[in-house]
Every structure is written in structure tokens, then in C-alpha cells.
Amino acid sequence: MLPPLQDYPENLRLLFDANNAEGANFRHNIRNYNSAFAFASFGANIRPPPGRGPYCFRLQGQTYHYASNLHVNDPEERRYGQLYIIETNKAIHNRVNAPENANCLVSVFQKINEALINNPYAAAYHNMRDIEQEQERAAIENVSPRQVTMHFIPGPDRRTYNNPSGNEIAAIFVGDDGAPPVHRDIIVYPIGQQRERIAYISCHLDPMVYPLLFPNVESGWHIQMAHVAQRQTRVRTKVTMQEFYSYRLAIRDGFSALHRAGKLLQQYIVDAYVKVERCRLNFIQNNQAQLRVALYSGLMDHLGRQNEHQEAGVPVILPSTFTGSPRNMQQAYQDAMAIVCKFGKPDIFLTYRPDLVARVYNMHLKELMIDIKDRHIFGVPVAHIYVIEFQKCGLPHCHLLVML
Structure with missing residues (x-):
């Protein structure tokens, strides 16, 4: 405080x-x-x-x-x-x-x-x-x-x-x-x-x-x-x-x-x-050793081949916990594909985009997820995936996939 x-x-x-x-x-x-x-x-x-x-x-x-x-x-x-x-x-x-x-x-x-x-x-x-x-x-x-x-x-x-x-x-x-x-x-x-x-x-x-x-x-x-x-x-x-x-x-x-x-x-x-x-x-830059980036399987070899024709420098690896990093995006993609492989194709594709500021929109989105997961307004879901995007003028919207 x-x-x-x-x-x-x-x-x-x-x-x-x-x-x-x-x-x-x-x-x-x-x-x-x-x-x-x-x-x-x-x-x-x-x-x-x-x-x-x-x-x-x-x-x-x-x-x-x-x-x-x-x-x-x-x-x-x-x-x-x-x-x-x-x-x-x-x-x-x-x-x-x-x-x-x-x-x-x-x-x-x-x-x-x-x-x-x-x-x-x-x-x-x-x-x-x-x-x-x-x-x-x-x-x-x-x-x-x-x-x-x-x-x-x-x-x-x-x-x-x-x-x-x-x-x-x-x-x-x-x-x-x-x-x-x-x-x-x-x-x-x-x-x-x-x-x-x-x-x-x-x-x-x-x-x-x-x-x-x-x-x-x-x-x-x-x-x-x-x-x-x-x-x-x-x-x-x-x-x-x-x-x-x-x-x-x-x-x-x-x-x-x-x-x-x-x-x-x-x-x-x-x-x-x-x-x-x-x-x-x-x-992240100052704690590469603690993050153990050198142990990422195959990553350092790939970077070594990629940097053969580039100027010398010290590469900094962004972990998957850093939102928006390549590893974070790859991890999210692989998780989504794994869910589809296990539960099948989605039954509902929903786009939710109210004309509200981000903070109010986040509250409404949470309420929508309660309606879907707990109140079962579409049926009993077995899995769901969603991503939030921001339009050019800064307003958020959500793309949601639901498997029933």
C-alpha cells in the first residue's frame, strides 16, 4: 500500500x-x-x-x-x-x-x-x-x-x-x-x-x-x-x-x-x-543463466545456424512466460491444436465485441465465460479456447471456440 x-x-x-x-x-x-x-x-x-x-x-x-x-x-x-x-x-x-x-x-x-x-x-x-x-x-x-x-x-x-x-x-x-x-x-x-x-x-x-x-x-x-x-x-x-x-x-x-x-x-x-x-x-536479459535458456532443446543450434550470416551479437532468448514472445505464441498454438485433437472440432465460434472500454469489457467477458462454463447456456462444454484482439481504434474483442 x-x-x-x-x-x-x-x-x-x-x-x-x-x-x-x-x-x-x-x-x-x-x-x-x-x-x-x-x-x-x-x-x-x-x-x-x-x-x-x-x-x-x-x-x-x-x-x-x-x-x-x-x-x-x-x-x-x-x-x-x-x-x-x-x-x-x-x-x-x-x-x-x-x-x-x-x-x-x-x-x-x-x-x-x-x-x-x-x-x-x-x-x-x-x-x-x-x-x-x-x-x-x-x-x-x-x-x-x-x-x-x-x-x-x-x-x-x-x-x-x-x-x-x-x-x-x-x-x-x-x-x-x-x-x-x-x-x-x-x-x-x-x-x-x-x-x-x-x-x-x-x-x-x-x-x-x-x-x-x-x-x-x-x-x-x-x-x-x-x-x-x-x-x-x-x-x-x-x-x-x-x-x-x-x-x-x-x-x-x-x-x-x-x-x-x-x-x-x-x-x-x-x-x-x-x-x-x-x-x-x-x-530477462540480465538473467539468461537463471532462466536456463541454454537448455532449450534444439533452440541454440537453430540460432547458431540462423546467425551464421548475421552481424556478431549476443542473442537474448525470451521465455514462453513473456506474453507475445515467439515461444509464447508457439506454446499457445500447440496447446490449442492439442485441445482440438483431443476433443474434436469446435461446435461454436463466437465473436464478442461490445463498444466498451477495456476494463468494463473484461468484466463482461468474465460474466460471459461464467454463463458458458457454469450456467451452460449452450450446453455442457468440454473445452474452450479464446483469444482477445484489439481493433485499430483500441477497442477489444474476443474470438471464442467452444467444444460441447
């Missing part, structure tokens, strides 16, 4: 509930507003499905999250954390005049800015700028200036009920010997250095990329996140990334900005799914 999210700022909550032009514009362009106030970028190959169906956030490939440097060569191109070290009016001007924000309202930008003005990440960028200015003044006094970098502190959230301060999430490092602190998560450079890519396991990732969902800077998942005593076992004591996001996405009583975020909620879910899959793939 995670600590509950803190009370959502009232002026932001009004934008979710308002039935006026500001509220409608905020909800329709919520991804643009979130990106304008984010401290880190969200990069992906976004490929919306064709057609005129409901909005569906779809991407291909990996996602990338970067923390920007403190400065940029062209002041008009300031983005992300760079906007938090300049005057408020100038920052709003930059956000409004960005081409991607052409449909956004100045008044909405002002209200969001008021809600996020005390954000500790903004305070951290301010602290870095203040120390940088001290070094600039020292240079005027003929004192050799030293490089200033900001290092975000990794690890668990050190607070429970209070907002963290800028000093609690980041440390400013001043030095010209290039020796950073031992414990660091993200580095922000003044200018000229390559942007720092944020690791998908960083606890800073969610509050930096989604400031409108987590304005109180609730920590994201991290590898040291422990289960509560009631959930711990001898083998498992830590919360997995999938468990963390499942808990965050669970529907509870009361106001939830996450579930009211519309298009931004879809982006958050897809981003979380990609991170969970990346975490699983990383585990």
Missing part, C-alpha cells in the same frame, strides 16, 4: 470541473498544458490510429525522457526546466508563443503557474541559477569560476505527508575537477553539455514529466520501494513496477485528477506500460 496522494490544488481542480471556455480548453489540450509545465521531456514516435474513431494515444518503439540544460542558446526556445529560472511573465510568454500551444489560453497558463509556483523542482532550478550567478560575480572579481551542476538525489521519498523542498530532491555541485557526488540520479548542466536521459526506474520521472497529475511531487516508483508488512513474503519484500502502477490506477472514492485527465491519462498509461515491459525485458 502506498501513501495516499495529497489534496489536489483547488485552482487546478476547478479547471477539471468548470463548464466554461477555460475548462473545456484545458481538458481538450491537457497534454499541451502538461508538456508546457513539465521539467523533463517525453519523446516517442506517436502514431495515432487512422480513421475518425475516439481519441487513442498510440506509439511505436521506445519512449525517451530527458532533463534539459539550465540554459539554451536562443532565449525564445526555452523549454521545460529552463522556463522556471526566468520571470513569470516571460515564461508564460514563451509557453503561449510555442507553435504547439497555439490553441491554448493565456488565462489557463496563468492559473497553472500559480498552482505550481512552489514546486520543489522549480526551487531546485532556481537554486542552481542563484549559485551560477554567484560564480559569475566571482569571475568579475578575477576569481576563477567553477562549473555548476545539479544532481537529483535518487532513492526513496524521504517525506511522508509534507511536500519536499528543493534541497531534498537535488543537490547543487560546484567544482572544476569533474568529480560528482557518489549518489546521483540525474545531472543538469548549465549549457553546452548533452542532455541527461532520465532512467525509467528513476523516482523523479513521473513528477517531472507529469506536473499536472502530481503537482504535490509524489515520488514515482523506485527499486527500494518496500511492501507493507502485511504484504511481504520470505521471497518478495519489494514492490514491483507493475504493482505500483496498478495501485496508482485503481479507482477509489473522491476526486482523482489522474482519472479525470482524459488524453493525458492515456499517455500516462501507455508510458507506464512501456516502462513495465522494459523492466521485464531488462530482467
